[in-house]
Amino acid sequence: MGSGGWTLLSLRHGGGKGDGCGTRRKFPSNLMVTLFLISPLRPQYYADRDLSDLSNSPSMPRGNRHTPAPRIPCTFQVVPSFVKVEGVSLTMSILCIEIQMPVHGVGAPPGHTTPSLTETIMWTHPTPGSPPGSPAPDLPSRPKKNYHPFLNGRPCDENGVYLPDGVPPPARTTAPNNDWSPYEDATQFNVADFLFRKVQMSSKNIDHLLELWALSTMNEDDYKHLYETIDATKVGDAPWQCYQTEPLAVGEDAPAWARQSYEIWYRDPETVIANMLDNPDFDGAFDSAPYVHLDSDGKRRWSDFMSANFAWKHSDRIYTDDPSTEGSMYHASIFRKRQTTVSVATGDVEYHPGYISLGNIHNSLRRGHRNGVVPFVFLAIPKSDRKYDNDPAFRTFKRQLYHASLAAVLSSLKPGMTTPVVRRCPDGHFRRAIYDFGPFIADYPEQVMLAGIVQNWCAKCTALSTDLDGDIAGRRTHELTDEVLGAFDGDILWDEYGIDEDIIPFTRDFPRADIHEMLSSDLLHQVIKGSFKDHLVTWVGEYLYLENPKAKADAIMDEIDRRIAAVPAFPCLRRFKQGRRFKQWTGDDSKALMKVYLPAIKGLVPPAIVEALSAFLDFCYLVRRADFDEATLDAVDDAVKKFHLRREVFRELGVRPEGFSLPRQHSITHYRTNIEEFGAPGGVCSSITESRHITAVKKPWRRSSRYEALSQMLLTNQRLDKLAAARADFVERRMVHPSFVPVPDKEVEDIDEGGPIDEARVEGNVVLARRRERSYPRSPDALALYINFPNFPELLASFLDDQLHSDSTSDSSSEGMDISEHQISVHHSAIATFFAPSDPSGIRGMRREHIRSTPTWRKHGPRRDCAFVVEDEKRPGFRGMSVVRIKLLFSFTHDGADYPCALVEWFKKVGRSPDPETGMWIVEPELKGRARLTTIVHLDSLLRGAHLIAVYGEAYIPIGFRYIHSLDAFKSFHVNKYIDHHANEIIF
Structure with missing residues (x-):
């Protein structure tokens, strides 16, 4: 590749049989498409390669395709648009810009003797990919991270020469600390950051604001000046580029999809990666080498990607x-x-956005930092009339275009996959980086397209499509596919091996890349939306209509909806006001339904169905943890076995007479292996792009003119990235006060209810809201009358006596304690902050929730939340806790000490173990005589909020029943262990 030049690559995808959708067909001949790059740069030469001999010969392996063969060079001034017809193939010619970045071919440092594996290796997880002779050491007796002995990320200088230990990193810039370039001063930068990134103001409103400001303190004439200043920012620059296809045909008799041109918009992934590696915001949450994490017992732990086997x-x-x-x-x-x-951004043309992230950053940062996941490509998806929906030629063309586009866009990474390139890292040090392809997050339909398999087969293993969960299955690999291709024809490949020979995965073009190995688990689509909502919830409904007349089944379904609507409020819990009867389900809707569904069906369906769903939910909450040890992985295996056993009830009841050979449900059998390979599934889940999709697509669309909006959206993304990079640069130079990076935006988020926060880690803390409610009396006696609780002064005196004499061995009495002069401050909420890395949380794993006790909540009536009280720290989980309902939150001062308190009603456990159907503990109100047991507790005794759902039994809820009465209307309650992962992981 010449400096500043172009390279024309020809990727030939062979023809064959199979459409990937369960039907056989012949692929049409004479199909070839050419792409060219729209670029202002002057082209210099091109090279071509022809791989038709590899793709069409069944006896020749399709691997080792990453070394292009140069062809005759040609100099030209204009990139021509052309289309050719050559045999049974699709060829894509792509012009690529060579990125001007230093690439250093480096060897071992001078005077350094490379040690043998047996001399230096500390630990190698026993896998087939380990070098021969790599021994495992004696396990340590304390927690330890053992880093890879060879690819260990040693700091070097910008020329790739290793540095001695202890040398500090060089400064990122020599600019003085008062240089705001390209901004004129701090005000100009902060205004640009505020208007464009934070409030996302439109250009017209920016103009109006500047006019109101009278331009007295700003130099911008209008929004254009502001945009031009942002565009001039050098840090974080990764411009968007475009490939464009020529139509396959121009005749009137050709199908519409063949006459259309398609654009593939992308940012050079090497530039994107270099910018991300150079982001100082990531310092402290970045691993420069793979490691094996051993706990104090010498047991392996898996969490972030670099701690896993891959x-x-x-x-x-x-x-x-x-x-x-x-x-x-x-x-x-x-x-x-x-x-x-x-579709909202492109009218009649469909685009599928692609995102990229660093495997080196921690999962919490990838989930909680806006720039931890970056859009880098918008793939064109051909559209056509409905009559072509099942057309084999059209379907195969789309898939080949997809793979060829990815191969072209990612081609700039290929040199760095074999020869180290020097890159600056978040800690400021340069390192020689070797690129690799890690996990590819994809739902099942995307896995079919990526892996080149037939619908209803598994993309990870060779299990038969008719018995996916059978005992006989091996791992799919490119090598296995090559062997099968060389031994059998298309019909056997399709019917007996589930291979679509028309598709050559894009990974064939890159070293060490095997799409079957790369495909990761997808919690959101495979488990939550697929297996739970689309399978199990649907099967419950089908059972009701099989067992009952339609009228009765309808009534039961309505009762389930009323029970779901009657669930008490809880922070960030999505309310199903009319049950589940709405058309468009989102991932958040499915997650919310998981939290409340089990108690709603108990008593209305056989216990075996409830137990089956309980087993599946236990699996879901296990695999959504942020950290795994060997015992947790064994628990995952046990949960899968238990679910497979209990789901047989649906076969026995006639709901699933054909069995359970379902690809999404089958995916749960691969979770243990995927956790060992990639770390915690939450770090490689499609949910990490859900929020990013809003900031990358939806909000930029709304800010656009709505006409040919895609280019405007891409420019908005580019400007946002530049502003974020500029802020990180100014923070590092101490020109801007460091502030916690905002978590990714959500479409609808009730900030008042709580959610992810970026604060220093604490295990748990509950404090009162800052503002006291001024409508309440201040004296204990007057307050008792106001809240209609005459015993309040007595309970307050007893509480204070316990606090003052908690360490005394002598008996004390509160009867003589005068509390009448104390000034009481009433609050309507408390704030619980706790470490919950398995839940949506900030980059430090922290989460915040509000615990409320208020006489009116959003005009719906009173809200009195529940909370967990720690009674015995030595007993595990809920056995050492109780649940209380907060009747009043208040504070007072005694002898200069502040006492934050809660007036609470107590619940007691029903039985000594959880309910066998739901797996949840059941509690009931605790009585003292005929009245509720009520006391005052210190806020420090509260752990966090608790969520109770009524034990409904077989009786029906009255129509019009309101959720605000649930905690008063029922005799017993489930302690909801599925309300969030922190509750499930810590409390139970």
């Missing part, structure tokens, strides 16, 4: 293939292609 095994392979890579930093990119159509 990174370690691929580092082994890189070093074994080329020992000169010793000291390099292993970097794997994590990919996500979101199948949601960007």
Whole structure:
């Protein structure tokens, strides 16, 4: 590749049979498409390669395609648009810009002797990819991270020469601390950041604001000046570029999809990765080498991607293939292609956005930091009339275009996958980075397209499509596919191996990349929306209509909806006001339904069905944890076995007579392996792009003119990234006060209810809201009358006596204590802050929720939340806790000490173990005589909020019943262990 030049690549995808949708067909001949790059740069030469001999020969392996063969060079001034017809193939010619970044071919440092594997390796997880002779050490007796001995991310200088230990990183810039370039001063930057990023003001409103400001303190003439200043920012620059296809045909008799041109918009992924690696915001949450984490018992733990097997095994392979890579930093990119159509932005043309993330950053940062996941491509998805929906030629064309586009866009990463490139890291040090392809996050339909398999087969293993959960199955690999292709024809490939020979995965073009290995689990689509909502919830409804007349089944379904609507309020819990009867379900809707569904069906369906769903929910909440040890992985296996056993009730009842060979449900059998390979599933889940999709697509669309909006949206993304990079640069230079990075936006988020926060880690803390309610009396006696609780002064005196004499061995009495002069401050809420990395949380794993006790909540009536009280820290989980209902939140001062308190009603456990059907503890109001047991507790005794759902039994809820009465109307309650993952993980 010449400096500043172009390269024309020809990727030929072979023809064959199979449409990937369960039907056989012949692929039409004479199909070829050419792409060209729209670019202002002057082209210099091109090289071509023809791989038709590899793709069409069944006896020749399709691997090792990442070394292009140069063809005759040609100099030209204009990139021509052309289309050719050549045999049974699709060829895509792509012009690529060469990115001007330093690439250093490096070997071992001078005077450094490369040690043998057996001399230096500390720990190699026993996998087939490990170099021979790698021994496992004696396990340590304390927690320890053992880093890879060879690809260990040693700091170097910008020329790739390793530095001695202890040398500090060089400064990122030599600019003085008063240089705001391209902004004139701090005011100009902060105004630009505020208007464009924070409030996302339109250009017209920016003009209006500047006019009101009278331009007395600003130099911008209008919004254009502000935009031009942002565009001039150098840090974080990764411009969007475009490939454009030529139509396949121009005749009137050709189908519409063949006469249309398609654009693929992308940012050079190497530039994006370099910018992300150079982001100082990521410092402290970045791993420069794979590691094995051992706890104090010597047991392996898995959490972030670099703690898992994939990174370690691929580092082994890189070093074994080329020992000169010793000291390099292993970097794997994590990919996500979101199948949601960007129709709002592009009119009649569909685009599927693709996202990229660094495997080196921690899961909490990837989920909680706006720039931890970056859009880098918008793939064109051909559309046509309905009559072509099942057309084999059209379907195959779309898939081949998809793979060829990805191969072209990602081609700039290929040199760095074998030869280290020097990149600056978040800590400021340069390191020699080796690129790699890590997990690819995809729902099942995307996995079918990516892996080139037939619908209803598994993309990860060779299990038969008719018995996916059978005992006989091996791992799919490119090598296995090559062997099968060389031994059988198309019909056998399609019917007996589930291989679509028309599709050559894009990973064939890159070293070490195997799409079957890369495909990760997808909690949101496979487990939550797929297996739970689309399968189990649907099967419950089908059972009711099988067992009952339609009228009765309708009544039961309505009762389930009323029970769901009657669930008490809880922070960030989505309310189903009319049950489930709405048309468009989102991922958040399915997550919310998981939290409340089980108690709603108990008593209305056989216990075995409730137990089956309970087993599945236990699996869901296990695999959504942020950290795994060997015991947790064993629990995952046990949960899968239990669910497989209990789901048989649906076969026995006639709901699923054909069995359970369902790809999404089958995916749960791969979760243990995927956790060991990629770390916690929450870090490689499609949900990490859900919020990012809003900031990358939906909000930029709303800010656009709505006409040919895609280019405007891409420019908005580019400007947002530049502002974020500029802020990070100014913070590092101490020109801007460091502030916690905002978590990704959500479409609808009730900030008042709580959610992710970016604060320092604490295990748990509950404090009163800052503002006291001024409508309440201040004296204890007057307050008792106001809240209609005459015993309040007595309880307050007893509480204060316990606080003052808690360490005394002598008996004391509160009867003589005068509390009449104390001034009481009443509050309507308390704030619980706790470490909950398995839930949506900030980059430090912190989450905040409000606990409320208010006489009126959003004009719906009183809201008195519940909370967990820790009674015995030595007893595990809920056995050492109780649930209380908050009747009043208040504080007072005694002898200079502040006492934040809560007036609470107590619940007691029913039985000594959880309910066998739902797996939840059941509690009932605790009585003292005939009245509720009520006391005052210190706020420090509260752990966090608790969620109770009534034990409805077989009786029906009255029509019009309101959720605000649930905690008063029923005799017993489930302690909801599915309300969030912190509750499920810590309390139970």
